[in-house]
Amino acid sequence: MASPKIMVIGAGVMGQGLAEAIATEGTEVMLLDKTTRLAEKGIKGISESMDREIEKWGLTESDKKAIMARIIPSSDLSMADETEIIIEAIPEKLELKRDLFEKLDTICKSDCLIISNTGTISVSELAEVTERPEKIIGMHFLNPVTKIPLVEIIKGLKTDDETFKKAVAFASILGKEYITVNEYPGYVTTRIIVPLLNEAMHVLMEGVASAEDIDRAMKLGFGFNVGPLTLADTMGLDVVMSWMQNLLNELSEHKYNPCPLLRKMVRAGHLGVKTGSGFFRYDEEGNKIKDNDKKVSQ
Amino acid sequence: MNILVLNCGSSSIKYQLINTDSEVALAKGMVARIGMSASVLTHKPHDRDQTVISAEILDHIQATEQVINILLSDKYGVIKDRSEIHAIGHRVVHGGEKFTDSVLITSDLMKELRELIELAPLHNPHNIRGINACSKTLPGVPQVAVFDTSVHHKIPDYAYIYGIPYVLYKRYGIRRYGFHGMSHRYVSVRAAKMIGRPLEELKIITCHLGNGASITAFDGGVSIDTSMGFTPLEGLLMGTRTGDMDPAIILHIMAREELTLHEANTLLNKHSGLLGISGVSSDMKEVTSAAVDGHSNAQLAFNTYCYRIRKYIGSYTAALKGLDAVVFTGGVGENSIPVRSATCAGFEYLGMAIDADKNDAVDGKECDISTDDSRVKILVVPTNEELVIARDTKRIVEESA
Numbered sequence: 072m073a074s075p076k077i078m079v080i081g082a083g084v085m086g087q088g089l090a091e092a093i094a095t096e097g098t099e100v101m102l103l104d105k106t107t108r109l110a111e112k113g114i115k116g117i118s119e120s121m122d123r124e125i126e127k128w129g130l131t132e133s134d135k136k137a138i139m140a141r142i143i144p145s146s147d148l149s150m151a152d153e154t155e156i157i158i159e160a161i162p163e164k165l166e167l168k169r170d171l172f173e174k175l176d177t178i179c180k181s182d183c184l185i186i187s188n189t190g191t192i193s194v195s196e197l198a199e200v201t202e203r204p205e206k207i208i209g210m211h212f213l214n215p216v217t218k219i220p221l222v223e224i225i226k227g228l229k230t231d232d233e234t235f236k237k238a239v240a241f242a243s244i245l246g247k248e249y250i251t252v253n254e255y256p257g258y259v260t261t262r263i264i265v266p267l268l269n270e271a272m273h274v275l276m277e278g279v280a281s282a283e284d285i286d287r288a289m290k291l292g293f294g295f296n297v298g299p300l301t302l303a304d305t306m307g308l309d310v311v312m313s314w315m316q317n318l319l320n321e322l323s324e325h326k327y328n329p330c331p332l333l334r335k336m337v338r339a340g341h342l343g344v345k346t347g348s349g350f351f352r353y354d355e356e357g358n359k360i361k362d363n364d365k366k367v368s369q
Numbered sequence: 370m371n372i373l374v375l376n377c378g379s380s381s382i383k384y385q386l387i388n389t390d391s392e393v394a395l396a397k398g399m400v401a402r403i404g405m406s407a408s409v410l411t412h413k414p415h416d417r418d419q420t421v422i423s424a425e426i427l428d429h430i431q432a433t434e435q436v437i438n439i440l441l442s443d444k445y446g447v448i449k450d451r452s453e454i455h456a457i458g459h460r461v462v463h464g465g466e467k468f469t470d471s472v473l474i475t476s477d478l479m480k481e482l483r484e485l486i487e488l489a490p491l492h493n494p495h496n497i498r499g500i501n502a503c504s505k506t507l508p509g510v511p512q513v514a515v516f517d518t519s520v521h522h523k524i525p526d527y528a529y530i531y532g533i534p535y536v537l538y539k540r541y542g543i544r545r546y547g548f549h550g551m552s553h554r555y556v557s558v559r560a561a562k563m564i565g566r567p568l569e570e571l572k573i574i575t576c577h578l579g580n581g582a583s584i585t586a587f588d589g590g591v592s593i594d595t596s597m598g599f600t601p602l603e604g605l606l607m608g609t610r611t612g613d614m615d616p617a618i619i620l621h622i623m624a625r626e627e628l629t630l631h632e633a634n635t636l637l638n639k640h641s642g643l644l645g646i647s648g649v650s651s652d653m654k655e656v657t658s659a660a661v662d663g664h665s666n667a668q669l670a671f672n673t674y675c676y677r678i679r680k681y682i683g684s685y686t687a688a689l690k691g692l693d694a695v696v697f698t699g700g701v702g703e704n705s706i707p708v709r710s711a712t713c714a715g716f717e718y719l720g721m722a723i724d725a726d727k728n729d730a731v732d733g734k735e736c737d738i739s740t741d742d743s744r745v746k747i748l749v750v751p752t753n754e755e756l757v758i759a760r761d762t763k764r765i766v767e768e769s770a
Contacts, residue, residue, distance in 0.1 A: 099404075099405060099406060127632050128628065128635055129629070131635070
């Protein structure tokens, strides 16, 4: 059997979402992580996410079976040599990503499209560690990837037009609309949402209103689908904090300084949905526990 | 004339090579799992055993190439040369208001077909992909599009319009189109032959009961109403589709369960119908046997299914102002004794009575299952949509030659 033409590196929440989105469109995809165990954990995560979607009537068992059959777990980075599109979704840490790009540069075919799914890290800086900076591009998908119809396509300083066109074609295969972003820290979505989340945390910390009321206010008042604190919980509070720190490092602006409450919660390991507690509490399936909507820390 | 009949889906292509003189399918088969490294080609020549081949088939071009190769192959083939494929007939789901008959495919026509994608986003893009693939693999061979909708193009305006602001019809083409056209047309013509009277003087109701199901009223061979509407969701209860329902229900459910458009769409099309009510299966055979075993929701699903058909037979009798025959076709219509029996019971006041023994004895062939003195005939006719496509393709190619 030939190996898939598309590879997703990093089997965390974003990597799972990307693999699911790609497989849902009918294409085979390899989901890779450092160990087979991690990759298979990613597969399990995708399976659970699809089960939730079946419960919400969005999918059928036979759809799920067909989609799962298209996702192949792996821990062997050397498989990237035959791949045509690689998208990485490893943790948002510059050293980790640089290290990966250096390796990919030695393994991948010269015409391979190498994409970083980053919200805050500089594509140009990643491109610089390779011998082919013009072939490197950023595509910032949002979580949950299968549901959010948007992707930001980020051109690094040296990204060429052909690479950009390939990225646009990839976005269209996935049925996503794209916006073009010139490289600048935080791009559009992260840059705008992060201060909003941070401000909501300040409002909570200062005792202005309860977590639930803050979210209700933004939902009912401004038509948000989810409130900012629920959104932060969904994204992962550690992730939100790392975005803020990246923005703060790059732009040195006070407004990107993580709210002390956020720092405290991350230190305590209250990271949101994935740990069962953040600004709200969640059961094992990630559903909010209704009777206990009050914040758990502070 | 040998016609290659194709029905192209997102990841599958069904094909038949039909000789229009003998009206025999020389070979039939299907390519499944297109886009995967382990695609499957199932092929059955008319006079030999079925064979299954696994190969990497990444797109519709490779798939049509594989189909042609196997039609030509020494071992499984039925023709010796590509030139023995004289024309290609494509099933195209939606012809909109524009296409009232099958048409020869030209580059101008492709533009118009692409414009119809908005009306049938799930089907037409794949049909178009199949046409493009054939232009590459069989260049110069004439191709014809045969539409599911075109048989219904004479439905009068009062039957196709919905009770919503008229401007939405003008703006988005929202009206009843109807589907399963090839099947309804084929069985209505066969029915007239079986009755031995001209189609032009008959009032016939055709029930296509497959995984999708629809029912059509033919007055003198013209479809004057059909149960599927703007999409195939309307009308009869189906394997996994709701059929008729109060549209406010979906708004209510979307609000209560916080569903997205996609989730609501999947709920109505894939989680409903026989499967949704019974919780057992979308397959009528399994639902029926569960009902026999005392599964109450399976019985409920069965009852709802048959009741819905009965209501349509009643209302279409009123629309037709009379009735000469009811025809059953499609997987369920051709094979389910209990569905035909439950559906046709109690219509004696209309002059229609089913003969239980004849109904039990149906064996995959055309037959009359009404009692000898039943004024309205009840017929079972195995459908043959591919033959309709082949015949139309031949006619259009000859007309345009």
